[in-house]
Amino acid sequence: MSATAFKTYPPPVMEVSEEGDELLEVAMGPHHPSTHGVFRMDVALDGERVVRLKPVFGYLHRNHEKIAEKASYLAAMPYTDRLDYFCSLTNNWAYALAVEKLAGLEVPERAEYIRVITAELTRIQNHASAIGFLMQEMGASGTPLMYAFREREKILDLFEELTGSRMMCNYMRFGGCRVELPSGWLEKVKTVVEGLPSFIDETEALLTGNEILMARSQGVGILKPDLAVNAGVTGVMLRSTGVNYDIRKVDHYGVYDRFKFRVPLGDHGDIYDRYMLRVLEMRESVEILKQALKDVPGGPIMDPKSKIRGFRPKPGEAYGRIEAPKGELGFYLISDGSGNPYRYRVRPPSLINLTILEDMCLGRNVADVVLIFGSVDIVLGEVDR
Amino acid sequence: MKTAEEIVAIIKAALPDAGVELVPNPSPSAQHSLLLDPKSAVAVASFLRDDSELALDFCSNATGVDWPGKEIAEKVKVTKLVDGVETIVEETVKRVEPGYLEAVYHLYSVKHAHREIAGPVVLRMRTGNRADRVQLPSLTPVWRSAEFQEREIFDLFGIVFTGHPDLRRILMWDEFEDHPMRRDYVDPDDYEYEPTPHDEVLKRAEANKAEATA
Numbered sequence: 001m002s003a004t005a006f007k008t009y010p011p012p013v014m015e016v017s018e019e020g021d022e023l024l025e026v027a028m029g030p031h032h033p034s035t036h037g038v039f040r041m042d043v044a045l046d047g048e049r050v051v052r053l054k055p056v057f058g059y060l061h062r063n064h065e066k067i068a069e070k071a072s073y074l075a076a077m078p079y080t081d082r083l084d085y086f087c088s089l090t091n092n093w094a095y096a097l098a099v100e101k102l103a104g105l106e107v108p109e110r111a112e113y114i115r116v117i118t119a120e121l122t123r124i125q126n127h128a129s130a131i132g133f134l135m136q137e138m139g140a141s142g143t144p145l146m147y148a149f150r151e152r153e154k155i156l157d158l159f160e161e162l163t164g165s166r167m168m169c170n171y172m173r174f175g176g177c178r179v180e181l182p183s184g185w186l187e188k189v190k191t192v193v194e195g196l197p198s199f200i201d202e203t204e205a206l207l208t209g210n211e212i213l214m215a216r217s218q219g220v221g222i223l224k225p226d227l228a229v230n231a232g233v234t235g236v237m238l239r240s241t242g243v244n245y246d247i248r249k250v251d252h253y254g255v256y257d258r259f260k261f262r263v264p265l266g267d268h269g270d271i272y273d274r275y276m277l278r279v280l281e282m283r284e285s286v287e288i289l290k291q292a293l294k295d296v297p298g299g300p301i302m303d304p305k306s307k308i309r310g311f312r313p314k315p316g317e318a319y320g321r322i323e324a325p326k327g328e329l330g331f332y333l334i335s336d337g338s339g340n341p342y343r344y345r346v347r348p349p350s351l352i353n354l355t356i357l358e359d360m361c362l363g364r365n366v367a368d369v370v371l372i373f374g375s376v377d378i379v380l381g382e383v384d385r
Numbered sequence: 386m387k388t389a390e391e392i393v394a395i396i397k398a399a400l401p402d403a404g405v406e407l408v409p410n411p412s413p414s415a416q417h418s419l420l421l422d423p424k425s426a427v428a429v430a431s432f433l434r435d436d437s438e439l440a441l442d443f444c445s446n447a448t449g450v451d452w453p454g455k456e457i458a459e460k461v462k463v464t465k466l467v468d469g470v471e472t473i474v475e476e477t478v479k480r481v482e483p484g485y486l487e488a489v490y491h492l493y494s495v496k497h498a499h500r501e502i503a504g505p506v507v508l509r510m511r512t513g514n515r516a517d518r519v520q521l522p523s524l525t526p527v528w529r530s531a532e533f534q535e536r537e538i539f540d541l542f543g544i545v546f547t548g549h550p551d552l553r554r555i556l557m558w559d560e561f562e563d564h565p566m567r568r569d570y571v572d573p574d575d576y577e578y579e580p581t582p583h584d585e586v587l588k589r590a591e592a593n594k595a596e597a598t599a
Contacts, residue, residue, distance in 0.1 A: 058556040063565055064543075095417065103415030229442050229495045232530020243495060250498045316412020319491050319505050330446050332491070335560065345445040347491075355532050384556060 003023070007170040023051060023080050026366075030059050034137050034370040037380030041357075041369065048365045053358045060384035068344040070081075072100060073311050076344065078170040086384040087168055089118040089159070090324040093148040097253060098320030098331035103176035103313040111301045112255040113190060116292050117189065117256075118169075119322075120164070124182050124196065126279040126325035127236075127285075130201065130377040131324035134275060137374040144207065151199045154192050155257060161185060174311065175303030186293060193289045200282050208279070221360045221372035224269065227355055231355045236281065237328030240266035240273040247323035254322075259291045271337035271375040310338050326350055326377055346385055350378035389417035392506060396429055399436070403429050408509060418489070418507035423521050426510055426571045427548070430527040433506070441506055444528035446491040447535060449542035453515065453568045453589060454484035458566065486544050488521055488532070515567075523549035541566035560582065 009318040029040035038059035044052035064083065067074035080095045081088035093115055100107065132148030144227075156166040161182055163169040171178050207213055223233070238245055244318040248256040264280035266273030313335040321330035327349025334343035353376050361369045386548055387395070389407055389550035404422025404426050421429055455541045457480050465474045490506040512519045515521035525531045535546045535553040546552055548572075554561065 005480055051502045058554075058558065063556075065541075066566060101414040101416075104410055231532075232444055232528065245495050245498055305474070314412055316410050316414065318412055318414035318416060321445065321508070328445060330491070331447060332489070334450065341450075343450050345446070345448040347448075351533055352530055355530060375394040 006152075010228050014079060017274060023113065028369070029056075033204035034374060036133070036374075038377075039380055039383065043369065045366065050361050050364055050366065051288060053361045053369070055354055055357055057384055060380050062385070064385040065347065067309060069341055071277055072106060072339050073174070073313075073341060074308060076341070077172070078168065080346075081168040081170055083326070083348070084326060084329075084379045084385065086379055087325050088167060088169045088205070089122045089171060090322060090329065091253075093119055094320060094322045094324065094329040095331050096172040096174055097322060098318055098333050099174045099313070100199060101320045102316065102318035102335055103174065103334050105303045105306050107176055108300045109255070109297045110299045111176040113292055114138070114181065114301065115172065116254055116259075117255065117287065117289060117296075118171065119160070120288050120292070121155050121158065121189070121192075121327045123296060124282050125155045126283050126377075128152055128199075128203075131207070131275060133214075133377075134271075134371070134374045135207065137370050138213065140212075144203070147199075147203065147206075151335060152194070158185070158192060160188055160189070161378050173302065173308070174305070175306030176301045180301055184294060188294055189289070193286060193293065196242070196286050197283070200279060200286070208276070209349075212271065213275070216368075217275060217375075219268070219270055220364065220368050221271045221355060221375060222269050223360055227359065228269070232352045233327070233356060234349050234353065235325070235355050235377075236274055236277045237327065240265065242266055246290045247328055251321070256288075256311075261285075261288050261290045262343045271371055274375045274377075290315045296331060296361070306346055310339070317343075321347065324349060326379070326382070327353055342348075346382075348382045348385060350376075350380075350382040354378065354383065386441070389419060389506070390584065392433075393419060395436070395439070396432065399432055400425065400428060405429060416507055418509050420509045420511065423510050423512075424544075426508075426524050427524065427527065430490075430508070430524050431537055434527055439506075440494045440496040441492040443493045443495045443506065444524070444530045445532045446489075447524070447538065448489050449538040449544055450487040450489060451515070451567045452487060455482045456480070457482055464574055483509055484515045484593050486515055486519055488535075488540055488544060490524060490528075519543055519548055520545045522547055523552075525549050540564070543567065546564055548578060 024045045026045060028043055029035040030038040040056040042054045042056060043050055056120065064079060068079060077092060080091040083091050128148040128151055132145030134253065135144035148282045159169055160166045162185060163171040193211055215317040223237065223241050225243050228238050228241045229243060230244060242265050244263060244265055249263060261284045264277050264284065266277055282337040314337055316339045317334040319329050319330055321333045328347065329349055330347035334342050357373065360372050393405050393407050396403055403425040406420045408420050433439055443579045458477050459480060460475050461478050464471055464474050464478050488510045490508040492508065494507060510521050512521060521544055523535055525535055526548060528554050533555060535549055536552060538544050539546060539552055540554040540556055541564055
């Protein structure tokens with residue numbers, strides 16, 4: 001290697017905006033506290049106004065897909081926990097659903113109920129924390145987040161008792177669930193669920209009419225429905241623009257057909273709508289949980305056809321998706337008849353919801369960028385995979 | 386929702402010049418796909434999005450698949466002169482089936498979401514081979530959601546999307562040269578190797594040593 005192989009960086013050049021002002025380039029991140037991990041936004045500023053914003057990914061990239069392609073189908077299951085580490089149970093479900101489609105497995109009724117219960121608990125704790133983090137970024141240091149974490153703790157305790165782990169649950173299997181419910185678990189879930197409405201009321205009493213929240217979030221980060229659909233935005237982000245698209249209602253996966261729940265829709269597509277939708281979705285999840293807990297059927301929790309060892313689906317491919325708390329989480333699998341997937345692809349909602357980040361931020365102030373980014377609700381483990 | 390066969394028929398009726406064929410999927414999921422000719426792919430994609438009956442306005446997933454070339458050994462019977470007598474001899478002939486890279490898109494309709502239970506409509510495009518003709522038309526102008534995903538395919542598989550507004554690496558760093566999701570990728574011993582000043586010092590020390598001993 002010669003000395004010239006050294007990277008030399010050119011001196012910073014000040015670009016000039018259309019009006020003739022000098023642009024300031026700022027790298028927000030990768031260690032900015034508002035980026036929820038390692039994520040960078042290269043922002044060009046005209047004074048305080050954003051004129052360009054390019055997200056930079058990959059700091060947490062570990063090529064999850066390649067690792068899963070070299071391992072057996074089952075060995076990828078615990079690894080899906082690490083995608084969106086806030087919602088490991090919904091990640092498990094999405095992967096299990098894709099493999100069940102690929103291999104044609106049926107899930108027993110009891111397992112479907114358990115899946116709905118765990119997924120809705122996951123949604124509640126994710127939305128509660130998302131609101132907490134958003135408030136943290138708005139300057140309400142600590143308090144709302146701690147209130148959210150107090151409630152999340154109760155749910156994580158339930159997960160720990162059921163799966164043995166608080167966050168890395170690794171609970172679902174192809175054609176069912178891993179272990180039977182511990183005795184008395186459903187009663188504990190009922191107690192926690194009964195306490196949830198008062199927690200949501202408390203959050204709303206503190207925040208919904210809060211002047212600072214309204215001033216900072218109403219009319220900020222507006223997203224238009226046409227662009228949202230075209231850019232593949234899903235989850236709360238999409239519904240905040242008023243598009244009625246909830247995969248629980250669209251795909252009828254699991255046993256969601258049996259429960260009565262509404263899909264909250266936004267009106268303006270701004271940050272406040274996203275906050276409000278998360279609150280309302282928590283309320284709907286509580287409704288689903290109440291109905292599901294009423295009649296959990298007995299019976300097996302695994303499809304007798306499914307095999308843990310020597311699992312080799314026939315050649316073919318399948319795409320399975322669910323409504324994860326952050327949006328549409330999909331898994332695309334191609335089997336060549338061997339014991340490990342030929343192609344294993346994760347459709348990460350967090351990454352694709354960031355496609356329109358620049359569109360939402362242009363023309364806003366730097367302080368708004370932090371809020372807009374926080375309202376998308378991402379986890380870097382899933383963005384970078 | 387229309388079946389894949391019906392969608393092929395609709396496309397052929399509307400765009401007679403478009404190259405579309407059905408790729409069956411033998412798995413229980415029965416998600417068959419449409420193989421598009423790259424030349425007419427953007428026209429077909431725009432048609433699928435804008436047609437009011439199909440209205441596939443939502444491109445959920447875009448990804449790549451690598452199918453490396455296969456060497457196929459076949460036994461062929463050949464007549465040969467053996468010791469002046471014509472006899473039939475079996476010979477194995479090796480034939481290389483060229484590989485290709487594939488881009489796969491999963492489409493849904495948000496407009497008609499609640500009409501029926503809908504499976505994805507799967508589009509595929511294939512490159513000519515894996516080495517030099519790896520260009521495919523970008524579908525980002527049709528569905529913006531492909532923007533980051535096509536960048537990811539370019540990064541990890543090395544398919545160059547023509548017409549993409551901002552085709553850069555997305556997950557690997559810009560100086561990285563290989564495409565890690567290809568099946569024949571060999572990972573380096575040290576990902577983070579960068580030339581350091583120490584390399585130069587060591588080289589000079591070795592040169593000095595060689596000079597001294599000579």
